[in-house]
Each structure stands twice: as C-alpha cells, then as structure tokens.
Amino acid sequence: MNLLLIAGHGAGDPGAVWNGRREADETRRLAADVQQALSGRCTVARYPEDRNAYSDYQAGRLTQTAQFSQYDAVLELHFNACAAGAADGKPKGVEAYVTTTETETALASALCGALEPLGFPNRGVKRQNWAVIAAARRQGVPAVLLEVCFLDDGDDMALYDRRYDEVVAALADAAAETLGWKGEKPMTYEEFTAMMERYERERAAAPAADWSAQARAWCETGGVLNDGRYGSHVTREELAQALYNLAGKGR
Numbered sequence: 689m690n691l692l693l694i695a696g697h698g699a700g701d702p703g704a705v706w707n708g709r710r711e712a713d714e715t716r717r718l719a720a721d722v723q724q725a726l727s728g729r730c731t732v733a734r735y736p737e738d739r740n741a742y743s744d745y746q747a748g749r750l751t752q753t754a755q756f757s758q759y760d761a762v763l764e765l766h767f768n769a770c771a772a773g774a775a776d777g778k779p780k781g782v783e784a785y786v787t788t789t790e791t792e793t794a795l796a797s798a799l800c801g802a803l804e805p806l807g808f809p810n811r812g813v814k815r816q817n818w819a820v821i822a823a824a825r826r827q828g829v830p831a832v833l834l835e836v837c838f839l840d841d842g843d844d845m846a847l848y849d850r851r852y853d854e855v856v857a858a859l860a861d862a863a864a865e866t867l868g869w870k871g872e873k874p875m876t877y878e879e880f881t882a883m884m885e886r887y888e889r890e891r892a893a894a895p896a897a898d899w900s901a902q903a904r905a906w907c908e909t910g911g912v913l914n915d916g917r918y919g920s921h922v923t924r925e926e927l928a929q930a931l932y933n934l935a936g937k938g939r
C-alpha cells in the first residue's frame with residue numbers, strides 16, 4: 689500500500705496564522721511524524737516539503753510533481769480556521785473532505801473517527817472539490833483533505849499540543865488499518881495447525897535436561913511416565929493416565 693502525504697500550504701504561503709503558529713509549519717511537522725509512525729506498515733511518500741501543492745496546481749505543475757497514479761491514496765493535511773480566537777472551553781474539532789464524486793470515503797471517516805476519542809468533536813466527512821484532491825481524483829486516486837483541528841481555536845490547539853503523540857498514532861493507525869498492511873498476509877487455520885504440529889514435534893524430540901534425571905528414572909521404572917517425550921506439554925488426559933499409573937492401576 690502506497691500513500692502520498694501532502695502537507696498543505698508552504699513555499700511562502702503560511703496558511704492560517706494564529707498566536708505565532710503557521711499552518712504550513714504544523715502540516716509539515718505532522719506529516720513527518722505520521723510518515724514515521726507508518727514506517728514498516730505502509731509505504732509513505734511525501735510531496736516535496738519545500739513546495740506548495742496548491743500553487744503547483746495553479747502553475748500547472750501539480751500532477752507532474754505528485755505523480756498521483758503511482759499511489760493508492762492521497763492524504764492532504766490542513767488545519768482549519770474560523771477566526772475564532774480566544775478559547776471558550778470548547779474544542780471545535782476535526783473534519784475531512786473528499787471530492788463530490790468520491791466513492792472511497794473509508795479513509796476520510798476513519799481519520800475523523802480516530803481523533804474523536806482524543807476529545808476532538810467529529811465534524812464528519814464533507815464533499816468539496818478542493819484543487820489538489822480533485823486533481824488526484826481525476827488521476828483515479830482516492831484523496832482526502834483532512835482539517836486536523838482549528839489552528840485559531842485556543843481549545844483545539846491546547847488539546848492538540850497536549851495529546852500530540854496520540855494524534856500522530858491515531859492518524860497512522862487509522863490510515864494503516866484502512867489502507868491495509870503491507871506485505872503481511874493473514875495466516876490460514878491450516879498453516880497455523882501445521883506450524884503448531886511441527887512445534888509440538890520439535891518440543892517432544894528435544895532431549896531432557898540432566899537436572900530431572902533422577903525423577904525421570906523413577907517415573908520410567910515405576911511405569912508412571914515412560915514415553916520419553918519430556919519436552920512436550922502434558923494434557924489433562926495424559927495427567928490422568930500418569931496419576932492412574934502412579935496408583936499402580938495402569939500396569
């Protein structure tokens with residue numbers, strides 16, 4: 689599974705700015721950490737950090753730079769803004785956009801749902817043909833624009849800062865689960881059984897240790913336990929038989 693992460697804004701466009709924070713910086717920091725959190729699970733590529741995908745779109749360079757068709761999904765990160773300003777004690781939350789014709793909404797709703805338990809109200813999946821995701825969609829690639837939370841809401845950003853590591857992990861887990869894990873195929877019951885049988889055989893064949901020599905000799909001489917499978921697990925059935933033998937009834 690191949691994901692392209694695009695950090696919104698940049699290359700001179702700060703995006704939303706509030707309280708000394710710039711959206712372009714926040715999207716890049718988050719994109720880097722989500723990519724890191726997905727390593728080994730999904731193949732994640734980043735749109736060039738020093739570029740602004742939207743201005744590349746306007747200049748007619750987006751699809752050439754992004755090469756959308758080599759990816760299974762595109763995720764564009766943004767932070768919302770509503771000129772809210774001062775904290776009122778209520779976080780405003782997370783929302784995601786897909787294009788008006790998108791049929792694959794699982795990633796969008798999984799990403800929103802992932803932040804909900806952390807305290808971000810889930811504003812849900814909305815539809816709008818934002819330039820970059822619409823361009824990806826025209827190349828046949830499902831695309832999501834995620835507005836992580838409101839950069840200009842004091843409550844959102846306090847929550848975001850406090851739970852940043854969990855936000856990264858939640859987004860990465862949601863993406864990995866929705867897009868599928870790379871390389872690993874689920875084990876069938878038949879494969880599991882075959883491995884268990886081999887494991888049990890190997891245990892049974894392992895030589896017994898010296899510390900138990902006296903006890904083993906006693907068991908074997910007394911006919912309590914004498915099949916030699918000393919590395920094997922004992923079933924309750926075998927225990928019953930051994931006790932029966934010990935009582936002198938098995939011989």
Ligand SMILES: [Zn+2]
Nearest residue numbers: 696703766767
């Ligand atoms: Zn933005």
